[in-house]
Amino acid sequence: MDCATDSSSPLTEAIIHNNIEVASHLLANGADPKRTIEGNNALHLATSGGNEDMCALLLTLNDSVSLHVPNSAGLTPFDISVERGYLSLAETLHNLRSDDPSDQRESPMSSL
Numbered sequence: 001m002d003c004a005t006d007s008s009s010p011l012t013e014a015i016i017h018n019n020i021e022v023a024s025h026l027l028a029n030g031a032d033p034k035r036t037i038e039g040n041n042a043l044h045l046a047t048s049g050g051n052e053d054m055c056a057l058l059l060t061l062n063d064s065v066s067l068h069v070p071n072s073a074g075l076t077p078f079d080i081s082v083e084r085g086y087l088s089l090a091e092t093l094h095n096l097r098s099d100d101p102s103d104q105r106e107s108p109m110s111s112l
Contacts, residue, residue, distance in 0.1 A: 015045045018054060027057070036072075040071045078090060
């Protein structure tokens with residue numbers, strides 16, 4: 001395990017504890033949303049917790065956060081939201097993904 005890139009950080013702790021104010025402050029001051037903890041980046045963690053507001057904050061970062069990056073289990077944030085039953089969040093992520101012409105994957109939304 002690479003402890004420099006797979007350990008807890010103030011940002012990941014803010015996300016896990018759904019503290020938007022702290023996460024926003026950390027991101028504004030250079031926190032890296034791509035840093036992983038147990039194979040999950042910031043968006044994976046926010047999605048795992050079903051926190052739509054945190055996901056929205058992270059998605060404003062554009063190039064720093066991607067809907068298409070899988071975690072160590074091979075799941076994207078969309079996949080996680082479907083797996084955990086966060087259907088409103090899944091729909092939001094699906095719509096954002098649908099707006100991205102680089103994403104050619106078949107969506108499971110039709111089966112929900």
